[in-house]
Amino acid sequence: MNIALLLEMAAEAAPDRVGLVCDGKRWTYGDLLDAARGAFELIQESEAEYVALLDESSEAAVIAVFGAALAGVPYCPLNYRLPDADLAALLDRVSPALVVGDEERIMRVAGEQGHTIFSREEFTLKAQETVPEPESREYDPGEGIAIQLFTSGTTAAPKAAILRHSNLLGYILGTVEFASADEADAALVVVPPYHIAGISALLSSIYSLRKIVMLPNFTPEGWLGLVETETVTNAFVVPTMLARIVDAMEKGVSANVDSLRAIAYGGGKMPLEVIHKALERFPSAGFTNAYGLTETSSTVALLGPDDHREALASDDPKVRARLTSLGQPIPTVEMQIRGENGEVLGPNEPGEIYVRGEQVSGEYKEKSALDAEGWFPTRDAGYMDEHGYLFLSGRADDVIVRGGENMSPGEIEDVLLTHPAIADACACAVPSVEWGEAVGVAIVTREGHETPSEDEIKAMIRSRLRSSRVPEKIAFVEELPYNEMGKLLRRKVKEVLAD
Secondary structure: OOOHHHHHHHHHHOOOOEEEEEOOEEEEHHHHHHHHHHHHHHHHHHOOOEEEEEOOOOHHHHHHHHHHHHHOOOEEEOOOOOOHHHHHHHHHOOOOEEEEEOHHHHHHHHOOOOOEEEEHHHHHHHHHHOOOOHHHOOOOOOOOEEEEEEOOOOOOOOOEEEEEHHHHHHHHHHHOOOOOOOOOOEEEEOOOOOOHHHHHHHHHHHHHOOEEEEOOOOOHHHHHHHHHHOOOOEEEEOHHHHHHHHHHHHOOOOOOOOOOOEEEEOOOOOOHHHHHHHHHHOOOOEEEEEEEEHHHOEEEEEEOHHHHHHHHHOOOHHHHHHHHOOOEEOOOOEEEEEOOOOOEOOOOOOEEEEEEOOOOOOEEOOOEOOOOOOOEEEEEEEEEOOOOOEEEEEEHHHOEEEOOEEEOHHHHHHHHOOOOOEEEEEEEEEEEOOOEEEEEEEEEEOOOOOOOOHHHHHHHHHHHOOHHHOOOEEEEOOOOOEOOOOOEOHHHHHHHHHO
16 A cells, blocks of 8 residues: 555545645645645656655645655655755765755755756645646555655764655554544644654644644744644644743743643653643643654654653652653554563663564665564663563663673763753763773753752762762763754764863
8 A cells, every 4th residue: 555545535535624734825635635646747757766855844745745655756855954965965865856845955965966856836836737637647556665764863874764655554554543633633743854753743644634734943932823823732842842842931932722632742852850841831731752763654652641640640759750761662563672682681671672563664775674573673772661661771872881881871861860950961981991981971050050060970870870870071061962853962972071
């Protein structure tokens, strides 16, 4: 099956129902399907082997996703925030492509690569105008690649992660009920189009018939304004966005947010202070922590609204600690924690997270990362408690190996963040003549507080953890480096600690 089936079903069930709002323009499901079929014609005429998007969120992105699916070519949204040289290298890897976005920039960085180039406006207009007769259409059956996403490359060069139609449909059909949304329901999508969270939000909203409201460029004021004017019911944010939204509300930015029933978050570690404040600011909303990866077609574990409420109301430290967890695996996914030799570990034993399921691709353009039994090594480190709640420690590559002892940066950071004067913290490995590697930490002091002394920080770590976790190097910084999806860029922190 083809992911375009999701839009076809929506258009057949409710052709005149508004499915997308972007920059004030409203699109019905019928409009979107007609435009996707027009885009199919443009792709066929261009003889492109890919459809690349170099643009922020817009109606062109939605049309391109489904147009590419109908044409049977991979849809490749690119990170438009990358430098020109990096974008040129990525576009060269998907040549020849029909490229949609900033026409001037595309010509500048890849004008000699043989692409067919459209501005966002021209592509959208031509897709609307170019609608063939139904009997002339021969669409792709959906047996190949639907999406090709380049990983963020926080530790290495971007890899081309491949998601087939079967992976994406396995996720959507296994987790979303068709036409389950009320006509008044609206999902606010603010994550960039090149991130799997944005793609899964698009597909799940289309299939459930939930109106999509796009905010191309995030600001707390813009987000709150759209929640009020579009009576948004559902939203997905990354931790840094939610922190800015809560901060804006505390500083007096007001909006009616009573319509919000569900707020999902993910993409990075959520500070406890932020989620506590958010739960107070959005009393009508149920919060969900969603954990997933590009290679898994989005979510594989959830900490749902009931878990949030139970954890907040509990006096049991173990139950309250679930607020720092990623929840439990979704029913359609299997999960294991494995040790260094591939052995399956028991409850509360830290190791690498492995997942398996129909939605799990684990495939790159270069090769598949699945083992012989279909398990995908996420390269995320963590453990599951006796009740099946998943706790993330960081990337497996981030583990600090001090004198042969493996240490998780997450456990050190969690302790540091309990200090009232510490707003943010990152632990990572630093070179050590004696131990090979030792612990280094970068700390952001909370506004209005005195910076804690190094002796105080070391004493706190020593009292709460083991002496081996005590940092040998401590740096105080104004802020920590994050990418646009809220992922901490540890390699940059290591550079700071190396100075």
